[in-house]
Amino acid sequence: MELKVTVTQKGKIFEGVSQEIVRDNLAQAMYEATQFLEREVKKRTPQGVGGAKGGLMSTIQGEVIGKGTTAIKGIVAHQSEYGDVVEKGRTxxxxxxxxxxxxxxxxxxxxxxxxxxxxxxxxxxxxxxxxGFPGAHMFERALNENWGRLQGIFDRCGFEIARELSE
Structure with missing residues (x-):
């Protein structure tokens, strides 16, 4: 019995564009995850006297840093002097x-x-x-309650990378 195997180099993985595909898909997934988490944190943020337009909620923003690298990060944070106290409470x-x-x-x-x-x-x-008073834990709860959704965003990203590399 004779066995013949033919190996061909076909697909984008062999065309030198694999890093670009991975970076672009990771960036897209990170933007989606960051925007989603920002919305979820804002839903859980108590509205004080400033309301949604001028209070703590208006200082909560998402940002993606390191785009174009494999060390891409999504950050959702506040820029308020009292945001940490609202999140964690006061003992x-x-x-x-x-x-x-x-x-x-x-x-x-x-x-x-x-x-x-x-x-x-x-x-x-x-x-x-x-x-004292209890914290709202809006950042903590948004992350913990949506961990599965966030993981799903990046799982989908992995499948998309695999699909594009095999084309």
């Missing part, structure tokens, strides 16, 4: 919130004037320092 018995930081919130939530809100702010700050 009871720890430091009080900074003076003046709650005046606008008190004015809007309690309907008080500037002078009244300044007097009340001390009491609110003291209570927060004493009792």
């Amino acid at each position: 009871a018995g720890k430091a009080w919130p900074p003076e003046g930081s709650l005046i606008r919130w008190i004015e809007v939530k309690m309907g008080l004037s500037g002078d009244e809100s300044k007097r009340i702010e001390f009491l609110v700050r003291r209570k927060i320092g004493k009792k």
